Amino acid sequence: xxxSNLMGTVSLVTGALGGIGRAxxxxxxxxxxxxxxxxxxAESDEFGSGNYRRLNITDQxxxxxxxxxxxxRHGRLDNLIHCAGVEHVASIASxxxxxxxxxxxxxxxxxxxxxxxxxxxxxxSGKLRKGxxxxxxxxxxxxxxxxxxxxxxxxxxxxxxxxxxxxxVEYGITGIPIRVNSVHPGCIETGMMDRIYEKMVQDGLFxxxxxxxxxxxxxxxxxxxxxxxxxxxxxxxxxxxxxSFMTGSEMVIDGGLTA
Numbered sequence: 001x002x003x004s005n006l007m008g009t010v011s012l013v014t015g016a017l018g019g020i021g022r023a024x025x026x027x028x029x030x031x032x033x034x035x036x037x038x039x040x041x042a043e044s045d046e047f048g049s050g051n052y053r054r055l056n057i058t059d060q061x062x063x064x065x066x067x068x069x070x071x072x073r074h075g076r077l078d079n080l081i082h083c084a085g086v087e088h089v090a091s092i093a094s095x096x097x098x099x100x101x102x103x104x105x106x107x108x109x110x111x112x113x114x115x116x117x118x119x120x121x122x123x124x125s126g127k128l129r130k131g132x133x134x135x136x137x138x139x140x141x142x143x144x145x146x147x148x149x150x151x152x153x154x155x156x157x158x159x160x161x162x163x164x165x166x167x168x169v170e171y172g173i174t175g176i177p178i179r180v181n182s183v184h185p186g187c188i189e190t191g192m193m194d195r196i197y198e199k200m201v202q203d204g205l206f207x208x209x210x211x212x213x214x215x216x217x218x219x220x221x222x223x224x225x226x227x228x229x230x231x232x233x234x235x236x237x238x239x240x241x242x243x244s245f246m247t248g249s250e251m252v253i254d255g256g257l258t259a
Contacts (some may be wrong), residue, residue, distance in 0.1 A: 006239060007032035010074045010125070012066070014038050014057055014086030014114065014235030019190025020138065023228035027236050033079065036070055057084045057110035063117035076125040079151050079239040081136045082114045087192050088152045089199040090102035100152045108163065110138050115167050119178065121239070126177030131244025136235050137164045139182040141254050148205065161250065168248030179247035181238050186254025187216045187225040 015021035016037030025037045025047060037047045038055035041046065046082045053069065070077050088095070102118045115135065126133035142150055143157030164182035171178045174179045187193055197212040208213040217225050234253050237243050252258055 002128050006079075006236075007139060009033045009078035009127055009129075009239075010076050011035045011071065011081065011239065012070060012077060012118070013080035013083060014055060015053070015080045015082075015109075015138075017041055017044060019192065019228040020082060020188060020231050021081075021083035022046075024083060024235050025230035027067060027227050027229065027232040028079070028081075028239065030228055031236060031240075033239070035076060036062045036066070037138045039084065055084075057082075057113065058105050067117050074157045076128070077118060077121045077133065078125050078129060078174065079116060079136070080118050080122060081138075081235055081239065082111055084110060085113045085138060085156075087150075087196055088173070089149050089196050089203070090122070090129045090152070090205075091149050092151050095152055099157075103152040103156045107153075108159045111160050111163055115163070119176070120177050121238065123169055123176050129233060130179075130241040132171075132177030132179050135164075135167070135178060135180040136238050137180065139164070139167065139184050140252075141252065141258050143182070144184055144250070144252070144258055149200070149205070165248045166190050172180050179238075179243070181243075181246055181249045181251060183231065183235060183238070184250055184258075185226060185231045186220060186252075186257040188228055188231060189225050190228055190242070193225070220254065221259065224255065226253065226255055238254070 011033045013025045016025045017039040025035050028035050037052045040119050055066050060153045086106045122133040137160050139160045140157040142154040143161040147154050161182050162179045168180040197209045200206050231253050
């Protein structure tokens with residue numbers, strides 16, 4: 001199976017109304033996968049009739065309901081791409097314990113529930129695919145290196161990084177046919193980055209949004225920020241049988257930022 005052919009597969013994308021999630025859902029659909037898109041909005045017809053469900057990723061019952069729906073309608077789940085998450089921009093001194101816990105709850109516990117809730121269906125489906133089923137957890141370059149006024153966010157994304165590795169080791173050693181990899185985007189032109197710029201301007205770190213954007217762009221050796229579809233096409237590789245020897249890997253898509 002090539003990276004551009006996912007015919008016959010079923011994929012679940014969380015955070016599908018966000019920048020990277022939306023781009024990922026569209027790329028998978030174009031590759032032939034049947035995609036169930038989820039997010040916090042109650043309804044959306046963006047992905048076709050019946051292909052969207054509301055999902056609170058911190059709610060175990062929500063997860064169980066979504067997985068049960070996929071099993072009832074399709075009988076399989078080949079790919080889980082977990083893009084949903086939250087940012088938090090604040091100094092350590094001004095970050096409340098509740099803010100920190102929310103970041104960990106959404107980004108880390110949400111990722112854990114994604115794995116736990118989908119494992120049985122993914123494993124059954126994985127027996128039918130070369131390399132098994134595929135889970136992609138969206139981390140960040142912030143899960144590899146620190147960031148200014150992003151301690152809570154970086155801590156959560158670092159945890160997602162090691163959650164993916166631990167799951168990959170567990171599934172591989174115990175013979176569960178599921179591969180788990182993490183994706184680490186650099187600064188991508190999405191609504192989340194816009195909110196980060198706005199908060200940094202509010203906190204007095206930059207005089208205006210243009211200055212913030214220019215500085216972040218210049219930190220990438222390629223001289224610009226990334227596009228959501230550039231991340232999505234990399235995720236497509238991880239969902240295909242072309243990546244059947246990849247598990248526990250960190251796919252860094254950052255224009256050279258961490259280099």
